[in-house]
Amino acid sequence: GEDVEQSLFLSVREGDSSVINCTYTDSSSTYLYWYKQEPGAGLQLLTYIFSNMDMKQDQRLTVLLNKKDKHLSLRIADTQTGDSAIYFCAEKGGKLIFGQGTELSVKP
């Protein structure tokens, strides 16, 4: 069945770049998403990429998609303490499938 995998934890220093990686199995995915969950809050859509794109940039966020390897990454430039959160990768073929979430910890 469809599956989305992420590493569970990432720790970076403030000002560094963060790269969160994700792999998925469903080759029919039309959209791939990154959601952010801050402590005690619901999920908020950060950005998404259509499956026929390789890259999407939005201010400090860069999404890279390698469709051949079914690999998606989210790069956050100049990471701030306010970026500390859990980041979920998700794919949508017929329905939304989430990864386990990567907890990003930003140390001052």
Next chain:
Amino acid sequence: EAQVTQNPRYLITVTGKKLTVTCSQNMNHEYMSWYRQDPGLGLRQIYYSMNVEVTDKGDVPEGYKVSRKEKRNFPLILESPSPNQTSLYFCASSWDRVDTEAFFGQGTRLTVV
């Protein structure tokens, strides 16, 4: 303000005592769904609804019921809660199943003792 509202935010209950978690959206969305979030497992879909009176099972429907009598409301019902249903629950809505963006509620943290 466009939002999905869940109630309650926190709930502690005992095994076997029926409970309902409410979900309401004000965006006239057709598609609504319920997820549970567990450590290391991400979000798993419990039930979804494509429109009024149309509901279907997600990946982990056992022990749950839903109803969709009105477009804006999609309550999650646990007829006889058990400790393995202790989890963080999220309701979400979108225009339709293939809509780009799903809006999520704030979450309901349920503990069953």
